[in-house]
Amino acid sequence: MSELKGACIIGQSGGPTSVINASAYGVIRTALDSDCITAVYGAANGIVGVLNDVLYDMSKEDPAELERMMYTPSSALGSCRYKIADPDVDDTDYKRILEIFKKYNVRYFFYNGGNDSMDTCNKISKYMMKVGYECRIMGVPKTIDNDLFGTDHCPGYASSAKYIATTCCEIYHDARVYDKGMITIIEIMGRHAGWLTAAASLASITGEAPDLIYLPERVFDMDQFIADVERIYKENGKVIVAVSEGIHDAEGNLIAETASGTTAARDSFGHAQLGGLASSLANIVKEKTGAKVRGIEFSLMQRCGAHIASQTDIDESFLAGKVAVESAINGITDKMVAFERVSQDPYRCETKLLDLSAVANYEKKVPDEWINEAGNGILQGYIDYALPLIQGETKMPKENGLPRFAKLKKIKAEV
Amino acid sequence: MSELKGACIIGQSGGPTSVINASAYGVIRTALDSDCITAVYGAANGIVGVLNDVLYDMSKEDPAELERMMYTPSSALGSCRYKIADPDVDDTDYKRILEIFKKYNVRYFFYNGGNDSMDTCNKISKYMMKVGYECRIMGVPKTIDNDLFGTDHCPGYASSAKYIATTCCEIYHDARVYDKGMITIIEIMGRHAGWLTAAASLASITGEAPDLIYLPERVFDMDQFIADVERIYKENGKVIVAVSEGIHDAEGNLIAETASGTTAARDSFGHAQLGGLASSLANIVKEKTGAKVRGIEFSLMQRCGAHIASQTDIDESFLAGKVAVESAINGITDKMVAFERVSQDPYRCETKLLDLSAVANYEKKVPDEWINEAGNGILQGYIDYALPLIQGETKMPKENGLPRFAKLKKIKAEV
Numbered sequence: 001m002s003e004l005k006g007a008c009i010i011g012q013s014g015g016p017t018s019v020i021n022a023s024a025y026g027v028i029r030t031a032l033d034s035d036c037i038t039a040v041y042g043a044a045n046g047i048v049g050v051l052n053d054v055l056y057d058m059s060k061e062d063p064a065e066l067e068r069m070m071y072t073p074s075s076a077l078g079s080c081r082y083k084i085a086d087p088d089v090d091d092t093d094y095k096r097i098l099e100i101f102k103k104y105n106v107r108y109f110f111y112n113g114g115n116d117s118m119d120t121c122n123k124i125s126k127y128m129m130k131v132g133y134e135c136r137i138m139g140v141p142k143t144i145d146n147d148l149f150g151t152d153h154c155p156g157y158a159s160s161a162k163y164i165a166t167t168c169c170e171i172y173h174d175a176r177v178y179d180k181g182m183i184t185i186i187e188i189m190g191r192h193a194g195w196l197t198a199a200a201s202l203a204s205i206t207g208e209a210p211d212l213i214y215l216p217e218r219v220f221d222m223d224q225f226i227a228d229v230e231r232i233y234k235e236n237g238k239v240i241v242a243v244s245e246g247i248h249d250a251e252g253n254l255i256a257e258t259a260s261g262t263t264a265a266r267d268s269f270g271h272a273q274l275g276g277l278a279s280s281l282a283n284i285v286k287e288k289t290g291a292k293v294r295g296i297e298f299s300l301m302q303r304c305g306a307h308i309a310s311q312t313d314i315d316e317s318f319l320a321g322k323v324a325v326e327s328a329i330n331g332i333t334d335k336m337v338a339f340e341r342v343s344q345d346p347y348r349c350e351t352k353l354l355d356l357s358a359v360a361n362y363e364k365k366v367p368d369e370w371i372n373e374a375g376n377g378i379l380q381g382y383i384d385y386a387l388p389l390i391q392g393e394t395k396m397p398k399e400n401g402l403p404r405f406a407k408l409k410k411i412k413a414e415v
Numbered sequence: 416m417s418e419l420k421g422a423c424i425i426g427q428s429g430g431p432t433s434v435i436n437a438s439a440y441g442v443i444r445t446a447l448d449s450d451c452i453t454a455v456y457g458a459a460n461g462i463v464g465v466l467n468d469v470l471y472d473m474s475k476e477d478p479a480e481l482e483r484m485m486y487t488p489s490s491a492l493g494s495c496r497y498k499i500a501d502p503d504v505d506d507t508d509y510k511r512i513l514e515i516f517k518k519y520n521v522r523y524f525f526y527n528g529g530n531d532s533m534d535t536c537n538k539i540s541k542y543m544m545k546v547g548y549e550c551r552i553m554g555v556p557k558t559i560d561n562d563l564f565g566t567d568h569c570p571g572y573a574s575s576a577k578y579i580a581t582t583c584c585e586i587y588h589d590a591r592v593y594d595k596g597m598i599t600i601i602e603i604m605g606r607h608a609g610w611l612t613a614a615a616s617l618a619s620i621t622g623e624a625p626d627l628i629y630l631p632e633r634v635f636d637m638d639q640f641i642a643d644v645e646r647i648y649k650e651n652g653k654v655i656v657a658v659s660e661g662i663h664d665a666e667g668n669l670i671a672e673t674a675s676g677t678t679a680a681r682d683s684f685g686h687a688q689l690g691g692l693a694s695s696l697a698n699i700v701k702e703k704t705g706a707k708v709r710g711i712e713f714s715l716m717q718r719c720g721a722h723i724a725s726q727t728d729i730d731e732s733f734l735a736g737k738v739a740v741e742s743a744i745n746g747i748t749d750k751m752v753a754f755e756r757v758s759q760d761p762y763r764c765e766t767k768l769l770d771l772s773a774v775a776n777y778e779k780k781v782p783d784e785w786i787n788e789a790g791n792g793i794l795q796g797y798i799d800y801a802l803p804l805i806q807g808e809t810k811m812p813k814e815n816g817l818p819r820f821a822k823l824k825k826i827k828a829e830v
């Protein structure tokens with residue numbers, strides 16, 4: 001191990017989660033406590049903050065406020081959805097990043113995000129190696145989507161899963177309160193992978209799960225869907241359905257678009273901005289059945305509901321950030337921190353390190369054997385996998401009956 | 416006081432809340448423990464269960480499950496939206512209710528609901544007096560809408576308010592995470608009264624409240640709304656707006672209908688079934704500003720989110736049910752239990768009794784002096800009023816990281 005003295009940057013990227021700040025705090029706290037990291041900078045809005053030379057000096061923050069990042073949702077340093085170019089096509093951004101790294105003597109770079117962010121992290125890492133700038137670069141995973149390759153699960157997923165399962169338990173009671181028939185359609189996030197929607201099935205351990213669950217891993221057949229709903233409606237007059245926003249037909253057309261007759265807007269990565277599927281499906285089902293139908297979107301609440309976060313997730317997220325820094329200090333670079341389940345009962349996960357190039361841009365789907373044959377339900381294998389992840393109630397501090405989230409001063413770093 | 420021996424019925428009516436079962440449990444527990452109440456029956460789906468002779472014998476339930484009603488959302492006995500006729504026009508239902516009361520020797524009737532339910536309760540009470548059937552009839556209030564007349568607040572309101580304020584704190588962080596502009600429009604329940612939407616302003620004590628809040632107490636001017644949003648968007652690129660589903664123009668037309676170009680369905684009381692306002696307003700604002708706009712509905716979650724209920728609300732809801740039974744046993748009838756705030760700091764509420772006829776069908780609005788002059792914000796008077804109500808974290812029991820709600824056997828009563 002060669003000791004490398006220098007500053008570090010932590011950046012956050014991609015969509016919010018309840019626990020991404022716990023990971024960032026894991027990085028910041030460990031870095032502040034380390035002898036060889038000479039300064040700890042937070043990039044304003046991820047890599048965009050590096051490009052724009054807007055870095056915050058984390059040593060200027062009140063330690064008590066920093067600690068509150070453990071329980072503060074979304075990205076306290078700000079996030080971005082900036083798609084960095086292929087360096088072989090356009091290396092402008094990379095030259096600029098190198099310039100900033102040199103300016104602040106940055107020798108450690110930690111990037112906290114999902115699939116696209118790991119791709120960015122990987123490209124920067126490879127560029128720095130190519131140009132021979134000594135810098136240790138580590139990915140710290142987060143994504144509610146749980147679609148990162150090579151890790152048992154992703155920090156952020158469990159807290160969203162706990163929100164979704166808890167809310168399904170509650171809606172179960174709400175949606176069957178009347179003496180009249182009622183069909184409820186719940187739309188859950190997840191463009192290509194159905195992990196979040198599958199979490200609705202966790203409510204089955206209390207007997208309160210949706211009757212039907214549709215993931216984007218299977219082709220969505222509208223006629224079959226309507227037949228499924230009608231069958232259960234006839235049986236007991238109450239139906240609860242959970243659908244993933246990313247469900248699509250055999251040709252790959254999004255039902256969110258075909259059912260509403262509109263085309264979704266797209267973000268800078270080309271991802272469709274979905275939403276509205278629940279109400280489109282509700283309209284279709286209403287027309288077919290004549291029943292009272294309500295569409296519900298869990299919307300942003302499923303990703304920022306820190307008050308119902310999993311403490312297991314919070315602790316693991318912190319650990320991921322901490323291990324990233326410790327590993328980098330120990331000479332490791334070009335890796336992402338991942339989790340390996342070493343024991344199922346009792347549940348225990350350990351960290352491991354994966355090559356950034358092995359995780360970037362791959363998407364992990366829900367295994368086929370965890371989805372029932374009809375493609376409208378989730379099997380026990382998933383429950384066994386996910387239930388340990390949602391254990392533990394958040395220790396989020398409250399004041400006046402409301403969350404007390406971190407308030408950072410965000411003082412601009414100076415060289 | 417004359418001792419009156421006989422059975423009691425508890426019925427639940429109207430929309431779910433997180434704590435209506437706490438009130439029902441207050442009735443059931445107190446009645447089961449009383450000497451002069453000879454049997455405790457739960458009406459299946461409120462007054463409909465009485466009319467259909469479907470009553471559950473509460474003494475047959477496991478006491479531990481009954482106790483879990485304290486923390487179980489929605490109506491464990493089932494609810495209804497049945498509009499009872501004016502007895503002078505059609506007394507069929509009343510004759511049937513009397514028949515059932517006689518069949519089971521019902522001498523106590525407790526009805527747990529909101530405005531419309533208090534009207535039903537009042538009509539039954541007056542009918543029983545008219546025909547000389549000795550029966551003590553008490554209303555036990557619940558409504559997330561907080562619009563019942565004569566009471567400081569309504570059981571159920573505070574828990575929804577806590578959900579709304581907490582979620583606004585969280586969305587504040589989510590909705591400003593990116594380096595790009597963003598406008599977020601949150602739709603909150605409340606047809607005629609803006610109490611629930613006003614609760615978004617509680618997040619101001621942490622500096623995380625929406626920038627603009629519109630209640631149905633004021634006329635909604637679309638041009639002014641767009642100007643308000645554009646002004647704040649220009650100032651800081653991020654805007655969060657909370658709107659009540661019931662906002663309307665000067666002619667009383669619902670914006671939920673005029674903005675979407677559709678007509679809402681109506682329930683059996685003639686109330687419009689709203690929803691979809693946030694996405695209609697989002698489309699309008701998107702077109703006007705070109706900004707990224709997201710519409711969010713708090714939907715059912717705001718009324719069944721028991722996991723974030725106010726323990727103050729839960730305790731008061733239980734108390735309301737308990738006092739209803741104790742008062743009836745002491746000879747009182749034809750009243751609704753209400754709350755009177757006897758101290759603001761420290762907060763302390765006592766129960767009082769109101770004539771059913773004085774509360775039925777009146778709607779209490781948010782006082783004009785708690786809304787700012789521009790009609791787009793909430794003033795300190797409201798914060799002082801509502802903040803004490805959301806204090807206290809729920810003691811809801813959990814198993815396997817999920818809520819453990821009551822499971823009633825619902826065994827049909829026999830004479």
